[in-house]
Amino acid sequence: MILKRLLVSLLLQSFLLSTNLSLAQSERGFAISLYRAGEYESSIVELQRWIYFNQDAPFAPYARYLLALSQGRMGKYAKAASTLHGLIDSISGQERDGYYGELICESHLQLLNLHFRERRFRDFEIENDRFAAACSDPDPRLSAGAQSMAVAIHVYDRNWDEALKALGTANLLDRETSETLERGINEMNQHSPKSPVLGGMLAIIPGLGHLYAGRGVDGLRSFLINAAGIGLTVFCFVMGMPVFGVLFGVIETALYLSNIYGGVNAVMQQNARFIVERRDELLKILTVPPLDVITLREELYGP
């Protein structure tokens, strides 16, 4: 596999040399083509090699950006974030001279993206502030992506008030999406969950706690099992078999306590399930930007 790759690389280089294209350009083009073909592992190797030999080239920051995207696409979020941090630190300041302004903004957005995917909410908030500070007038696609993620992160964490606030400032989301989200979030705010305490108290009568939670069949099974247990215990004592009575009594105590546990757990789980289902429906509406090149297609891929 390595020999094959080496042979292809040598053939490509010799062909391109013969057509008077620079070696650095051809290798760069090869690395980009690997990324575009989805061969992220190979593109990481080629990009790292190209960056090592062309550190001062004007294209080097773009190559590092592609490297970070390749790492992110492979699920190596920590490495991708580290690459992006290093990239931003190395080119910060140069945007004032008219260089790399869009690259800095897009790198900040992808950092937000990585923090969002890893559910690192605190890091997301810090990075969001940095994004706002570094990019006073970003491309609308980048702003829309950042706003969408800012709402999504609060929705995911079930902070409905914060989500509404973030939605209020998200002026780049389309009207239909905003209205649907607002309706959904208000519904969650107004939803009153069932009381687990009441579920536990009702479970004193076996099966009623499950019934209150909406699990009728489970409640019926609980009632029948506990009725049988209590019946057996009483029967043994009445028939003068105290040893068996105590044995069944101990078993029935465990079953009864587990019935109360199950009733409370069923109520709590039903409440949580309602929230999770509604939350996931809302998250489907919000589009998270891709871990891919967004505004720099021309700089990276050419016209």
Added chain:
Amino acid sequence: MLSFYQQKVSVHGGARCRFYPTCSAFYREALDRHGAFWATLMLLDRMLYREHGWSLEEYPVREDGELHVDPVYKNYIMNREGYYR
């Protein structure tokens, strides 16, 4: 006793638990995390009240399409935040 059941008894009976992880593995993990009392309550609740009712449909199905996923860390009373992750 649990190891004896898993290695000598369960092997002959075949896979019958409709949940993943199996009840014995579930109990072993619950025992490590929460102690004997809570682990017993969780196991009895699972085996007697949840495994064959309508509530089984509320648990996501594993990729092979056969078993319903019900890990210890998603038991709501014992780990509320785990349910939402």
